[in-house]
Amino acid sequence: MTTDKLTIRQIAELAGVSRSTVSRVINDQPNVSPETRDQVLKVIAETGFHPDPVARSLSSRRAGIIGLVIPLAIQSLFEDPFFPRLMQGVSQGCNAHDYTLSLFLLHTLEEEAKLYPRISRRQLLDGVILTATYDGDPLIRQLLANCIPFVLHGRHEDPRVSYVEVDNVTGAHAAVTHLVRLGRKRVALIAGPPGSLAAADRKRGYLEALQERRVPIDEGQIVYGDYTELSGYEGMRQLLSRRPDAVFVSSDTMALGALRALREAGKRVPDEVAVVGFDDLPHAATSDPPLTTIRQPIQQSGALAVDMLIDILENETEAARRIILPTELVIRASCGSWLVD
Amino acid sequence: MTTDKLTIRQIAELAGVSRSTVSRVINDQPNVSPETRDQVLKVIAETGFHPDPVARSLSSRRAGIIGLVIPLAIQSLFEDPFFPRLMQGVSQGCNAHDYTLSLFLLHTLEEEAKLYPRISRRQLLDGVILTATYDGDPLIRQLLANCIPFVLHGRHEDPRVSYVEVDNVTGAHAAVTHLVRLGRKRVALIAGPPGSLAAADRKRGYLEALQERRVPIDEGQIVYGDYTELSGYEGMRQLLSRRPDAVFVSSDTMALGALRALREAGKRVPDEVAVVGFDDLPHAATSDPPLTTIRQPIQQSGALAVDMLIDILENETEAARRIILPTELVIRASCGSWLVD
DNA sequence: ATGAAAGCGCTAACAT
DNA sequence: ATGTTAGCGCTTTCAT
Numbered sequence: 001m002t003t004d005k006l007t008i009r010q011i012a013e014l015a016g017v018s019r020s021t022v023s024r025v026i027n028d029q030p031n032v033s034p035e036t037r038d039q040v041l042k043v044i045a046e047t048g049f050h051p052d053p054v055a056r057s058l059s060s061r062r063a064g065i066i067g068l069v070i071p072l073a074i075q076s077l078f079e080d081p082f083f084p085r086l087m088q089g090v091s092q093g094c095n096a097h098d099y100t101l102s103l104f105l106l107h108t109l110e111e112e113a114k115l116y117p118r119i120s121r122r123q124l125l126d127g128v129i130l131t132a133t134y135d136g137d138p139l140i141r142q143l144l145a146n147c148i149p150f151v152l153h154g155r156h157e158d159p160r161v162s163y164v165e166v167d168n169v170t171g172a173h174a175a176v177t178h179l180v181r182l183g184r185k186r187v188a189l190i191a192g193p194p195g196s197l198a199a200a201d202r203k204r205g206y207l208e209a210l211q212e213r214r215v216p217i218d219e220g221q222i223v224y225g226d227y228t229e230l231s232g233y234e235g236m237r238q239l240l241s242r243r244p245d246a247v248f249v250s251s252d253t254m255a256l257g258a259l260r261a262l263r264e265a266g267k268r269v270p271d272e273v274a275v276v277g278f279d280d281l282p283h284a285a286t287s288d289p290p291l292t293t294i295r296q297p298i299q300q301s302g303a304l305a306v307d308m309l310i311d312i313l314e315n316e317t318e319a320a321r322r323i324i325l326p327t328e329l330v331i332r333a334s335c336g337s338w339l340v341d
Numbered sequence: 342m343t344t345d346k347l348t349i350r351q352i353a354e355l356a357g358v359s360r361s362t363v364s365r366v367i368n369d370q371p372n373v374s375p376e377t378r379d380q381v382l383k384v385i386a387e388t389g390f391h392p393d394p395v396a397r398s399l400s401s402r403r404a405g406i407i408g409l410v411i412p413l414a415i416q417s418l419f420e421d422p423f424f425p426r427l428m429q430g431v432s433q434g435c436n437a438h439d440y441t442l443s444l445f446l447l448h449t450l451e452e453e454a455k456l457y458p459r460i461s462r463r464q465l466l467d468g469v470i471l472t473a474t475y476d477g478d479p480l481i482r483q484l485l486a487n488c489i490p491f492v493l494h495g496r497h498e499d500p501r502v503s504y505v506e507v508d509n510v511t512g513a514h515a516a517v518t519h520l521v522r523l524g525r526k527r528v529a530l531i532a533g534p535p536g537s538l539a540a541a542d543r544k545r546g547y548l549e550a551l552q553e554r555r556v557p558i559d560e561g562q563i564v565y566g567d568y569t570e571l572s573g574y575e576g577m578r579q580l581l582s583r584r585p586d587a588v589f590v591s592s593d594t595m596a597l598g599a600l601r602a603l604r605e606a607g608k609r610v611p612d613e614v615a616v617v618g619f620d621d622l623p624h625a626a627t628s629d630p631p632l633t634t635i636r637q638p639i640q641q642s643g644a645l646a647v648d649m650l651i652d653i654l655e656n657e658t659e660a661a662r663r664i665i666l667p668t669e670l671v672i673r674a675s676c677g678s679w680l681v682d
Numbered sequence: 683a684t685g686a687a688a689g690c691g692c693t694a695a696c697a698t
Numbered sequence: 699a700t701g702t703t704a705g706c707g708c709t710t711t712c713a714t
Contacts, residue, residue, distance in 0.1 A: 007706095007707055007708080008707070008708065009707080009708095017684075017685085018684065018685045018686075019685085019686095019707095019708080019709095020684070020685060020686080020687095020709085020710080021683085021684060021685075023708070023709060023710085024683095024684090024709095026708095027709080030683095031683055031684080032683070032684085033683060033684090036683080036684080051707080051708070052464050052706085052707050052708070053459070053464060053465045054395055054398045054399050054404065054464040054465060054706085054707080054708090055399055055464075055690090055706065055707030055708040055709090056707080056708055056709075057395045057690095057708090058395050058396055058399050058690050058691070058692090058706085058707080058708070058709090059689075059690050059707080059708045059709040059710075060690090060708075060709055060710090061690075061709095063395065065443070068444075077425060077429070078422060078425045078426050078429050078623075079422050079425075079622070079623045079624070081419060081420050081422070083425060084418060084419045084420075084424060084425050085419050087444070087446070088418070088419050088446060088448075091444065091445075091446040091448075092446075092448060095446075095447075095448070095452050095455070098455070100443055100445075100459065100465070101443060101444050101445075102406070102441055102442060102443045102444070103409075103428070103432065103442050103443070103444045104432075104441075104442075105428070105429060105432040105433075105436075106436075107429075107432075107433060107436070111436050114436075114439070118394070118441065123393050123394060123395040123396075123690095123691090124394045124395060124441070228623075229623065229624065229627055230627070233627070256627075257627070260627055260629070263629065281420070282419075282420045282569075282570065282571075283420070283570065286570055286571070286574070286597075286598070286601055288601070288604065288629075348690095348691055348692080349691070349692065349693095350691080350692095358700075358701085359700065359701045359702075360691095360692080360693095360701085360702095361693085361694080361700070361701060361702080361703095362699085362700060362701075364692070364693060364694085365699095365700090367692095368693080371699095372699055372700080373699070373700085374699060374700090377699080377700080392691080392692070393690085393691050393692070395690085395691080395692090396690070396691030396692040396693090396706090397691080397692055397693075398692090398706090399690085399691080399692070399693090399706045399707070399708090400691080400692045400693040400694075400705075400706050401692075401693055401694085401706090402693095402706075464706095464707095
């Protein structure tokens with residue numbers, strides 16, 4: 001039935017019209033009489049015709065494909081549910097707009113170098129969503145220099161860059177303020193990797209919250225992880241000698257590692273040490289004890305990045321677009337709220 | 342510098358040759374004299390020319406793109422590190438062969454229906470890797486019917502289907518045999534969802550191991566989950582009344598849920614109940630207690646699926662290809678090996 | 683409202 | 699070894 005060698009040419013013949021008309025119908029363009037349109041649609045339905053996306057891209061200069069690129073596909077990518085969640089959001093956004101999603105996980109610098117030709121032609125990809133960029137990532141410069149439409153997932157200083165970000169400063173601020181109000185005096189921080197802007201923002205929220213509450217800041221209470229469970233574990237072990245009575249951890253996955261270190265050390269959570277994470281991914285709710293955390297709308301942010309990119313693609317304006325999404329404190333057992341009720 | 346309106350035409354002019362010659366050079370074809378080749382390569386390097394992939398696809402009828410499709414993007418996708426790991430493998434495979442990866446996460450049946458036109462044209466996608474298919478998934482039939490090259494991740498009965506699979510039966514068999522040898526008499530099973538062939542295979546391994554060891558099989562000791570932590574938790578709670586002294590869980594993530602249920606119920610692991618998982622993902626090593634599990638080469642299986650698909654694309658043969666990968670028992674604390682030393 | 687015709691940038695016979 | 703030419707299947711002016 002579906003001979004699949006169909007082209008608009010055959011459809012045109014079968015419908016008794018010209019190729020242009022078929023093209024108009026396919027693309028929902030005006031200037032086709034209702035009868036003609038119905039006739040063509042009927043033939044298309046009967047034959048099961050689908051226009052060739054490649055030919056279409058070649059002549060229309062748009063591919064209907066969006067790239068999601070993750071530079072230096074970090075270790076945590078494959079252990080932290082954060083990225084899958086983000087991909088889900090991006091994927092849903094693409095599906096909703098009938099765009100295809102291409103995924104570029106760059107494991108090495110070589111692969112990163114090879115990426116560029118692929119996207120530079122503005123043909124294979126209409127635009128790019130870039131996430132998990134690190135400080136000084138050359139990709140942003142390249143995209144900017146070559147006028148390739150892109151949206152960053154995470155904020156950026158350059159005024160030309162459009163982005164979707166989560167309000168990391170406020171989120172971290174809320175977490176730490178919560179701990180201080182609960183009476184914790186020695187609040188440590190397991191931060192994300194230096195070089196990550198999101199990590200820096202969360203650290204800033206931590207510092208500002210302490211300052212506002214007149215809690216002295218002790219640099220020794222700050223350690224850095226890379227969003228893996230292991231780095232959270234090791235970070236917490238380092239912190240142990242500083243005897244914190246609370247710790248704000250920049251991701252749930254690292255917080256799970258911190259809980260493990262505390263358990264091993266025989267520290268009761270939250271009685272001796274309160275813990276607050278960041279993300280509110282599923283495993284935060286099932287840890288022992290369940291994790292108080294800052295919820296961020298990961299999936300939504302991915303979908304919004306797609307919306308934004310498509311808006312940029314379809315309505316070419318100059319102004320960069322920016323969205324900042326709010327976070328939310330989710331209270332569970334690990335912060336010990338009930339201890340002070 | 343990079344004017345980016347370059348076509349082979351300009352390159353041809355600059356190099357003083359014809360377009361065909363440029364094309365030959367680009368595609369590493371023979372019948373170009375070394376001098377000409379060098380000259381062309383020089384111009385290409387100087388201008389920073391990259392051939393347009395879309396135009397190339399249109400005339401060569403191959404896109405250099407592979408699709409990874411995950412039908413009914415199951416809940417567990419976004420909480421179990423299994424899929425990210427698989428994607429990493431697939432992505433590396435694609436990068437190694439200079440193919441681009443497109444990701445199709447199908448969240449609804451509607452989206453699944455829309456996918457088909459996208460791939461049927463044999464243009465946008467050269468081939469497909471299909472994973473997490475469920476029983477009676479229409480996708481396989483469609484791909485087969487339309488002669489779209491694809492590789493299944495997971496085995497399949499149809500002799501025309503090429504696949505890469507992990508030896509689930511043997512893996513599960515090893516897990517259960519290990520438990521029985523350790524003296525466990527009442528070995529329960531938390532299986533994967535009915536409808537999944539991999540889940541059925543693991544169940545078969547479980548049943549066969551018990552039979553071989555002359556352990557009576559109790560259907561009441563078998564429950565089903567969906568690879569989420571929660572389903573493992575609930576499965577274990579159901580099993581509690583059956584008083585198992587061991588449980589084989591079909592995924593690490595579900596095993597974590599089982600551990601949580603046991604902890605809540607005050608059952609000591611492994612003393613009272615031994616637990617063995619499946620996967621050996623990072624979180625298996627950091628649970629409390631660390632999880633004995635069956636390691637499967639997820640990442641490798643993804644990369645191999647790509648290799649296989651590309652082999653099929655580039656050397657069109659009739660015969661279906663099949664790879665079965667071995668698993669490995671990884672002993673940690675949760676099975677209580679040391680209790681019987 | 684409809685059709686004719688010129689590309690889009692490349693590959694692949696075919697000719698030389 | 700190199701050039702010529704005809705498409706690939708569609709979109710898009712430009713006529714009518």
